[in-house]
Amino acid sequence: MTGVALLDAVRAIVGDRHVRTDAAARDEASVDGLKKRAHLPDAVVTPGNVAEVAAVLRACDAARVPVVPRGAGTGYSGGAIPVRGGIVLSMARFDRILEIDEANLLAVVEPNVLTGALQAAVEARGLFYPPDPASLDTCAIGGNLAECAGGPRAFKYGTTRRYVLGLEAVLPTGEIVRTGGK
Secondary structure, three states: OOHHHHHHHHHHHHOHHHEEOOHHHHHHOOEOOOOOEOOOOOEEEOOOOHHHHHHHHHHHHHHOOOEEEEOOOOOOOOOOOOOOOOEEEEOOOOOOEEEEEOOOOEEEEOOOOEHHHHHHHHHOOOOOOOOOOOOOOOOEHHHHHHHOOOOOOHHHHOOHHHHOOEEEEEOOOOOEEEEEOO
């Protein structure tokens, strides 16, 4: 599949307005919190549900095009920036707290929920979510997990990964997997 054919396929999956190839979108997706430039992606794709994520990844896998998932993009380690072009898969539309289960001390969230928003939501119910990266008002839970973020409280309470009991994830091949659970 050529680049144009891949982009047409991706547009058919997520809708034309959710595939950005303009210079501004590509430039923004090529830097992290340090503003160090990597490579420009060919496109920034913003799916709206897990099925769209899986379909985009299947198309990119078939075309052998690299994909970099990106939430808030605040990381200082470069984890959310492309190193060989390809597609940046923006998680911008995955920003909801789906459930706060007070009885079981659990929250179910999408990957682009801001850490500070989750902390505020659980604190409003008298609960506590310990991970506190320095960028907690701008960083997202998915990125915190991917980069093992913690912040100063990590010395006492541990990093983000200690607070994850289950995941729904999409593999690079487009396969949806579920691990753990409530």
